Amino acid sequence: MPHHWFAAKVWRYRVAGLMAILAVTSLLILVGTHLLQRSRKKTPTPPVVFLKTHKTGSSTVQNLLFRLGEKEGATFAFPSYSYQFSYPDKFKAEFVDELPKHSSHFDILCSHMRLDVEELKQLMPSNTIYITILRDPVQTFESVFSYYTVSVPAFLSAKKVAVTTEYRSALSVFLESPESFWDPEDPENGLGKNPMSFDLGLDSQHWNTSWSVLQETFHLVMITEHFDESLVLLGAMLKLELEDLAYVRLNTRSSNNVSPLDETTKARIRAWNSLDVLLYDFFLQVFREKSEQYGLERLRRDVAQLRASTDRIRWKCVARKEVPPGELEDLIRPWQSYSVTILGYHVKTNLTKQEQGFCMRLILPELQYHAHLYFQQYGRVMRPVPTE
Template sequence: MKQRLFIVISFVFLGILCIHLIVGRKKIVTANDVQRPIAIPASRSNSNEFSTQNETMKTAHSKTTTDHTTTQVQTTNTSEPNPICIAKQNNIVFLKVHKCGSSTVANILQRYTYNNALNALLPDKDPTEQSYWVLNRLKEQYMSQIIPIPEGESYNTMFVHSVHDHDIFKRLFPNNSYYVAILRDPVERFISYTFYYQLVAKMKEDYPQSEDNPYIFSKALLKKPFPYGVLGPSYDLGFLPRGKVNKTEVDRFIDNIDKDYDFVMIMEYFDESLVYLRHQLCWDIKDILYIKRNVNFEKRGYALSQKDRQMIKAIQPVDVPLYDYFYKQFWNILKRQHVSFFEEVYNFKKILSGVADYCNFGRKLKPEVLFAKTQWHDAFSVTSEDCSKMKWSEGHAITILAKKAREKYKNSKMKN
């Protein structure tokens, strides 16, 4: 009897031991458990002056403020490599910021508006008028500045140069509109701006130096104040300084932009920004294809010392903290992405290379190029007509879209 009891107890003990070993076995490592193969940059500021208290970037379509609620599409989660989309977002407000790659984004929106017969907010100007494609700052009598749309409809998209105005934009666009802007490193943007608007030639004329000196900005930057007007992103986003700029005023401005805009793209990570934007808008991969716009090949033959860089930052007391804040926000977004996101970005870059090759050379030989299906998108083709649209100049695109908008409005009046 004792021997049987011992055998039973032994079997029970062995059973418990096996269960313990099975349950407590080593966890299988998944992609989510492995640190992302990306070097997350350190803070771009040595102080906590403009750091966000909330390290979690709000999900664009779950954001709610007192006058802006969006409930469209999906959220991005690191545990879901391919989030499910409900419907395409057709209401997009893009604030076109000078010299930040905004012309390329604008072209994407121009094509989307044209292909989907959407209502764009366009300046009501004669095509012979100078800068007829620019809207500038909207006034209180803003309806006289824009091309009207049929009664009962709303404006869907905006992609022309304007100045952000919270109240007017909220009146013009539906409540579920997705607000997007783009920023660029303030030093690089400053250089691009001065070359594009031919301020460099003026500097060389005002501050002569030896021809072999590449530090062409140094002398002008030493002048107090800086003698050349350079409008920054803060101007486009509606910042109106009243006297000397102070930290409280800057913080309040940045906070308001953060509340108004669902996503702020970073030019240095343009393709990553576009792929993330595609997910938020539930767009197809073809919707975000592009060929680079307004590349300035004259921007060469210069150098910046470390002192020059610091002085350039010093004359941008609003634009530097603005960029720093949204740069950190952008990286908070990237850190939450599944590894599949970065694989998709790599695939997107390869597609862009194929599109550039076809549009610049291949379309002379065949009417279209095919791109195979992947885990991120269905098979699609790019035609010669698609290439032509990707190469639209801003003025040409606005002329085409304005003509369609006027015809649509005129026809609606005739029906009534």
């Protein structure tokens, strides 16, 4: 099996991961085994595939789907190894772990993958709802570069050059001559150009006709810059309650790691990521059309209700936000990139056991929640990526 860079790096910290799993298990014992007991919905949520794009706010959406699936006893389609579906290879049904004996089909797939529509349709039921999320390409690329500076070879090469110069960031060095750093034949460079197009399975170098397939496949393409509006449309599609749509922003960087961008830098990012710009602009227009179909006044009213409900839940749950990783226990410490600091949350202590269970899940980082749900579904810890 080919080497998968991100998954392999995660599993360098396997011991810490196992400690996190044990911490999750201890938490569950502490707060009881029936924290999430509620009456099931009269109308079950249809199966969902969420294509989790990089650095677009997708971890926040994934957490929402994790909570929804756990509450409803859904069967998750998890990777056979680690946290991703053999990324950056394109998705194959064979990358998915076995269907549990008690299940007739998978209900939710929301782990990182590189899209292959036909392979997904082989795996998921015919009534599956397909969703993804896109973000302004300038902000996406800045975040991708910052987060993966030492993981993407092209970015790392630029960083090495930047170290030898004064007052120049790795990002500015890269954007001055990106072709000199970027090798399109290296699969580990996939996120180095048009990262959203790459995640969507497109050729990141050339325009092609796959966009019509994407438009036909995805029932909703969420837009990060219209996140709450996107959640309202998602909630209407899946018939979710306001509490189901509550969120805190996960996997956020320290402000010290966010690069200010002047107009020249923004223009260079757009030029280097021209396919992502076209992709984003296209689906932004599609999103606006869906918003109009929903009704703009209705949408504004429902967004206001969502924000009021979410604010109440955050006030109830969150004692402190933007907590540095050194002040977080293993259970709630986000995975740390080599190049940026990822912040987390502290939950209030004056909660009932049921409230604590809900609030902990609201702020639980991606890897810990993934590991917990995997163990809950299969009764075993996740397998590391094979080294050969």
